Amino acid sequence: MEGNKKYCLCCGEDVPYNVVERHERRELTCQYCGFTLDVENLWEKKELQTNSVALIAEDSRFIRTLLKELLLKNSIVKEVNDSENGLDFVSAYTRMINDRIRPAFVILDLNMPVMDGLTAARTMRALEKKMSLPHTPIIFFSSIKADEGLKKQMSLLAPANYINKGSSPEPEALARRVQFLLNFILEQRQGSSTMQ
Numbered sequence: 001m002e003g004n005k006k007y008c009l010c011c012g013e014d015v016p017y018n019v020v021e022r023h024e025r026r027e028l029t030c031q032y033c034g035f036t037l038d039v040e041n042l043w044e045k046k047e048l049q050t051n052s053v054a055l056i057a058e059d060s061r062f063i064r065t066l067l068k069e070l071l072l073k074n075s076i077v078k079e080v081n082d083s084e085n086g087l088d089f090v091s092a093y094t095r096m097i098n099d100r101i102r103p104a105f106v107i108l109d110l111n112m113p114v115m116d117g118l119t120a121a122r123t124m125r126a127l128e129k130k131m132s133l134p135h136t137p138i139i140f141f142s143s144i145k146a147d148e149g150l151k152k153q154m155s156l157l158a159p160a161n162y163i164n165k166g167s168s169p170e171p172e173a174l175a176r177r178v179q180f181l182l183n184f185i186l187e188q189r190q191g192s193s194t195m196q
Contacts, residue, residue, distance in 0.1 A: 004016070004017070005017070006028060006037045006038065007037070008030040008032070008033065008035050008037060009035065010030065010033045010035040011030060011032055011033055011035070015030045015031060015032055015037075016031045017029060017030055017031055017037055018030075018031055025039055025040065026039070026040040027039050027040075052077045052078040052079065052104055053077060053078070053079045053080070053081065053096070053101060053103045053104060054071055054076070054077040054079075054080050054081070054103055054104055054105055054106065054107065055080075055081045055082075055083070055089060055092060055093060055096075055103050055105075055106040055107070056068060056080060056081070056082040056083065056106070056107045056108075057082075057083045057084075057085065057086055057088070057089035057106070057107070057108045057109060057112060057117065057120060058082070058083075058084070058107070058108075058109045058112070058141070059084050059085060059109060059111075059112045059113055060109075061084070063109075063165070063174070063178075064082045064084065065082075066174075066178060067080075067082075067107060067141075067178065067181075068080040068082050070178060070182055071182070071185075074182060074186075076182065076185055076186060077104055081096070081103075084112070084113075085112045085113050085114040085115055086108075086112050086114060086115030086116055086117060086119055086120030086123075087114045087115040087120075088114075089106075089108070089115075089120050089124075090115065090120055090123045090124065090127075093106070093124055093127065094127060097127065097128075097131060097133060102133065102134075102136065103136050104136075104137075105136060105137040105138070105139060105185065105188070106124070106136055106137070106138050106139070107139045107140075107141050107181075108120060108121060108138060108139070108140050108141070108142075109140075109141060109142050110140055110142035110144045110150075111142060111143075111144055117140060117142065118150075118153055118157075121138055121140075121153075121157050121160065122157065124136070124138075125157055135158070135159060137159045137160070137161075137188065138157060138159065138160040138161070139160075139161050139162075139163060139181065139184070139185065140154070140160065140161070140162045140163070141163050141165050141181055142162070142164070142165060143164065143165050143166060143167050145164075146162045146164065150162065161184070161188075163177070163180060163181050163184060164177070165177045165178075165181075
C-alpha cells in the first residue's frame, strides 16, 4: 500500500491507510488517527465476480453454436455472447464492461477474419488495464500449433490457456476436443470458487 493515499476528514489531508477485513466488509482506515475512510461490502463484490456470462469468438458457425449450446446445456454459464471475428468480440466485450458486466471467461479462436484472436486478446487486456479491471480468463481454442511464440504471448496475456481443437474432419474427434474444453472450464471454475 506504500504510495497509496486517501483523504482523511479528521486529519484534513491525504494519508496512508490500513486495510482491515471483518464481518464480510473491507474497511480502509487512516494510519494516523484510525478514522474510517471507506467501506466495501465483500459479499457484493463476490456477487460481481461470479458473473455467469461467457464470450466466444469463433469464425466457424458450427463450432460457435456447438460451444454455446454445450455451455448452456451443462449449466456452466447462464448466458453466452458469440462473435464470428475478433473485432465483433472486442465490441461485445467493450459493451459488457461499459454495462458493468464482467464475463466469467472468454473462448477465442486464433485464426479469424477481420481481427485474429491474439489481437483481440491484447485489445481486451488493454481495455481492462485502462479501466483498472481484473483480467478475465482467456481460453484459446484453436487448431493452430502452440509454438514458443504463442506460449510467450499467452504468458503476457495471463490468465490464458490453450486447448487444441485438432485438425481432424471427423465429428467424433471434434466432440472429444470440445468435451475436453468443457471439462477444463469446469475444473477452472470449481477451483476458483473454492478459493473465494
